[in-house]
Each structure stands twice: as C-alpha cells, then as structure tokens.
Amino acid sequence: MKQLLTLLLLSGMFLHASAQSLTDGVFMDKKFLCVGVQYNHDAWEEYWEGDLLRKNGNIGTVSTQSAAIMANYGIFNRLNVIAMLPVVWTEASAGTLTGQRGLQDLTLALKYKAYETAVLGGKFSAQVVAGASLPTTNYVADYLPLSIGLHSKTLFGRGILHYIGEKHLTFLLSGTYIARSNVDIDRTSYYTTQQIYSTEVEMPNAAQFAFRGGYYSFRWGAELLAEHNATLGGFDIRRQDMPFLSNNMDATRVGAQAFYRLPFLADLQVIGTVMQTVQGRNVGKSLTWSAGVTKFFGFAKKQ
C-alpha cells in the first residue's frame, strides 16, 4: 500500500482539496479546526465549441492555476463551518491575449449530519451542505477563457449520502444545486442567441452530481471520483466565437484522490487529486491536478 501511495504521489496525483471538505463525507469534531492550503493546476488544449471538440491556435493551451486557503471548524460534532478563498491566475500559451490574476470568490458553508445509523458494521449518514460564494474583488469576468472566474454570487445546497464500512471501504453520492446571480459586465450590449442591450448577464443555475468511493482510514486514503457538472440553461459557443459567461457549460470528469497523514510531522495531511474531463460542452477538455496540505488543531484526532 505504501508503494502504491508513493506511486500516486510521484505521478502527480495531488489534490483538489478546494472543495474537499465541501464534497466529502468527513466531519470535524466539536472544537476542532482544520486549516489547509492547496495548489490547483488546470490545463486544456482542446475545448468544446458547442459539441465540437477543437483546438485554437490563437490561445494554444489555456492554464488556470490557483492557490487556496481553506478552514473547517467543528461547531458541533454534527455541524461544521467551512471557508475557502483562492487566488487565481490564468495564461494562454499561444496568441497575444494577456492572462489575468487576482483574488477570486470567498466560499462559506455549513455542513450538517442530519442522520446517522449503523449499517453492516459500518456507518451510513445523510448530510446536507448549504453555502454561498461571493466575489471578493472586481475582477473581469467577461474575458473567457482567461478570466479568473464568472463573478456570480452563488448559493448552493448539497445532499450527501455517505457510507464508511468496518474495513475502511467508503462510498459517497452527492447532488448539488447552485443558484447563480446575474453578472454585471463592462459592455452595454452583447449577443447570446439574440442581441441584448444591458450590462447585466442572466446566469442560468447549475447542478452537480458526484460519486466517490475507495479506502479511507486515519492514516491514509485513496478514492476514485466521478462527477457531472451541468449548467441548467445557457447557449452554445457559436463557430469561431469567444466563450461567454452564460454559455451552457457541462463537464463530466473522472479522477482519483489520495491522502496520507505524515506520522513524523504530527500527522500533517498531504493530499493529492487528479481529474480528467472526459466529456463536455462549451468547456475545455482539461486535466486538473492539485496538491494540498492540511493541519488539524485540537486534542482529538479527526474521525
């Protein structure tokens, strides 16, 4: 197992902790704090223009990197509060367009374990997450694919079904609904499927379905991930047009995640994730990897 872990780490399987505590089934105990930092790297050369997969010599490979700080605090054993804030920077490998960088959106959420029961020697729980995100700066959103975000305020609700068995086998299913506010842009008119005379862009809401399953113990864990992100509305990028905020962006991604708590560093957790977009619409066919470290503060250990 250690060999496998080493292999995973060496092959760049680092994490995507960004949303980790927002999407996993794990809780901090009361009065315990977990603080983490995470680096994220996303890159694509091919993208879907509507449903046409193509490359574009005027942008080459588009990479989006971010560094986020995140915190998860146990208000009660069954109620956690989670916060996250990333700084994001973008770059295109070809063409003339400049990249962007800046502080992006602050996410804050409450996670509640609504129900828990013993099943087959393990624990099954139903959890809910309710949260919001707000842009922290006046970054330019109408500059896709090189803007650092969409500058929409969001409210999201997530339902999680989580099981962890006696032998540390675990699986999770989740469904998320994301309500997105309209966005103000610098232009006074733009074309979607018709000409609109406003600085305001109507943002369709979005949804996500996710599955994860694998091994989870105190010392280490490794899971396979699959998710489908869907924009509930929006329109396709036209042939040879620029992408736009209110495009119908869909992405199906698969990947894996692993973590290890370093016994010689007071159980500092290192975590890595890799995700590949396998199918999409109006998004890049991206490979995303991330790496993070997480430190727990408190007198008891997590879980």
Next chain:
Amino acid sequence: MKKIALFAALFLAASFAFYACDKEITENLTTLNQLTPANQDLNAKNWKPVVLLTPDEVALAAPTAANSAEYTQEVADTKNAVNNATAAQKEAIAYWSAGSVLRWNEILRELVAKHNLAPAPNADNTYSFPDANNPFNYPTFPFANPPYSARAYAYAAVAQYDALVAAWHYKNLYNRASAYNTDASIAALVPKNALPGYPNEDAVAAGAAFVILRNLFPGDTTFINEKVAEAANYKKWAGAAVSSDISAGLTLGKAVANKVLNRAKADKMRFAIGSATIWDSLTQSAVIRGETPWISLDSPKRPPMLPLFGQVRPWLFAATDIAVVRPAAPPSTKSAEFQAQLADVKRQCDPNDREKMRIVHYWADGTGTYTPPGHWNYFAAELVYKAQQSEVRAARTFALLGMSLMDAGITCWDTKYFYMVPRPTQVDPDIKTLTGVPNFPAYTSGHSTFSWAAATILAHIFPADAANLSKQAEEASISRVYGGIHYPMDCDAGKFSGQKIGGFAVTRAQTDGAE
C-alpha cells in the same frame, strides 16, 4: 463557537439578500414610448435625396378618391382590424410604434452581431470565404466585420432616407388623410397626427429594408420577411393606415431601395477581398520601402481583412480625392520615433488597471458584436429617440451617420494597406493584449476613424450632446492603446481622417434642405 455559527448564518443571509431572485434583465432602449414627434417635417419633400436625383424619380400612382366606395371599404376594414387586433398584433404595435426607422436600425445591429464571426480555419490551415450565393454553407455569409457592417448600416439608412423623402413628396402631393382622421370613430392604438397617410411611411421603410437587408443578409430572409410583414402592416392594426396606403408604401420603398442597391452592386465591394497576388503585392510594397510589413497574427495566418475596401466608392467625397483624407505617412518602423510609439503602448497597456480594462472591453466591439459602427448607430438611436425625430428626420440622421461611417471605413482601410504598419505585438511579442488583435495593419485606428467621423456628424445634428460625443470618441480611440493593439499615432491619424469625413457630412447636412 456560537459567534462563528452566527457569523456563518449572517453570511448566508447576506448572500440571499444580494442574490437577485428575479433574473429578468431590463434592457436599454427596447421598451419605448410611442413616437410623438413635435414636427412631422412635412417639408421633407424638398430635402435632397442621396441616390435619387429628385424625390419623384420613382413614380407612384394616385390613390383612389376619398369618396370612392373602394376607399370607404378600406377604412371600414381598418376599423375592423383595430377592433379585432390580436395580442401578437398589439405587441407588434407596441414595438414598432417607437419608430420604424429606429427599430430597423436595431434589427440591423442584431443581424451584424449574429454574423460578425470570422471563418474558422480549415483542417489544412487554410481559410474559406463566405459565399453570398450559398449563405448557409459554412463559412456562412456574410462575415459582418467592421467594413462590411459600416457599408450595411450606410445602405440600409440611405435607402430608407431616399424612400421616405420620396414618400413625403407623395404624401404632400396626394394629401390623403390617415384612416383615423377619415373616420374619427376609429379607436386608434397609436398617437394621432396630421401627416397624410398615402403612402404609409412604415411600409415605405419596411419595403426599403426588405430590399437592402435581404441582399446583405441572404441567409436571414425568413426572419427579415417576418419583420417586414409586421412593420408594414402594424399601422393598419393600429387604425392609422388602410391597405392601399401600405401596398403603395411597400412598392415605393422597394423601388427606391432597388435604385440604391444598384449603387451598392457597382461600388467595388465585391473586389475588396483581393487575391493572393494582391495580398503579396501589398506586403512587397512595404518591403520595397524598407519597412517591416504587417503580417497576420492569427494562427494559422489569415488573409488580410478586405484589403481593397479602400477602393470602394465613397459617399461624401470623390474616390479620386482619397489622398485628401489619407493621413501623412507614419514614422518608419526603423525610426526612433516609431520605437517611442512602441514604448508608449507598453507604458499604457496595463492588465492590472481595472478602469483601463473596463474601457478596453466597453469599446472592444470585436467578435460577435455589432462592431464599432454599430456602437455609434446605437448612440444615434438613443439620440434620435430622445429628440423624438420624425421618421424622415430619423432616417436622415442614420443616413448621414451611415455614410460617414462607411467613408471612415474606406479611408481607414485605404490607409492601413497603403502603409502596412505592423501591430505592436508583431514588433514586440512581449506586448500581450487585453483584447483580440484585429487581422489588418495598425495605422490608422478603425475605432478612432469611425468614432471621430460619427461624433463629428452627430455633434452637428445634436449640438447639446457635442461635448459628450467628443469624450466618447476620445475614449474609444485610447481604448485601443490601453488594449495594446494600437500606437497613439494610429489614433491621432484616425482622428484626422475621421474629423475630415465627419466635416464632409456636416457640409452635406447644411445643404440638404433639412436645416
């Protein structure tokens, strides 16, 4: 702990407050009041048309007599139409009664934005050109880039202007009352006025739009036909026009527009794309002068955009006088002065300056937009609406603006390919741009030339807005330096040409009988 929970709850509550549950967008200049001009410009029968030699060059038969049984029946039909107006017809009345000319300009801007997409490269890194005879085949016709759209705005407006001057001639000549003035019991759904009804001005404008727009956007005939059917007939549903007012209007509008279209067919636009030989000779002409010639920064390299658009026939000056409006030669690409210009671009282009980014993006009017000429048509629409100009005067405003913008395009494109000045990023690849680099040479700036030509003629027509229009033109120009795609000298020279062309339009405006 409780404080944290409280804070989290407050954050969520605040987010809810920020979050607009009602996502419907209120658009500018779309839901408008019905047009009520203080002056219907009855003397427009004496205004000077652009293409027509005289307002009566196209003949229009006299209407049936006011006391004829035929006319009485038509008035009764109109009254019946008002009483039975459907919801869709009332919606059409609400839309078109803001002003037909205003709405046609809006529709044209939408068509331009729809078609302002450059062809994607082929698998072998070549590019195909749109074909007017196969508008649905990819790349679809047209590619409504800035020169194409400047020309479209001009012809659509000139055709409507000439057709409405002709219409005002026949309105005065035949002096047939509007339906609601013939039969006072008609509960008209539009404001009443004393303008004679034959031919109906909305049908005239629709007939002109029918001819020009279908020619410029042959793939959108179904959409255009639907709009024409609404625009031409809504005054009957509203109780202002009878059927023969409308059919005469459509006939006259189409006939005049066909004369304008004949000018378009002979204005050399069809040669503007050039050929591989011509593209190469443009490059060689710069090499022979010892200059670094412009090359396409697109990947794969794209043929230059409409390099012979500078030879298209202008409206406001003789083609042979192009040298009068063409600015002086820019400094050599080898000169210290040129290096200073380049350094200035580097200094002014700052991706971390949010206000500059706003200016760049507000004015970019690039891919998928109504283009810079469209932006100035939009400004004109706001001014025309605010002033409540009569249909014929609104058409004159758009015609003067359209001719200025097209001539600005002609002059600017002539200058661009005459000097072949490379873009800043070609000379110094370290210059990253805040917006897309257009696929044609730098000197002079299209934004600057278009904007100063437009601001000059609009300031003449709307003197109270002169200061603001100049400010807008200044910002449109500098936005291209902030964006890293133009040298300051491109903007200065564009202003020189633009103001000259705008001045020609002012001269025309002062002598066309409308002032």
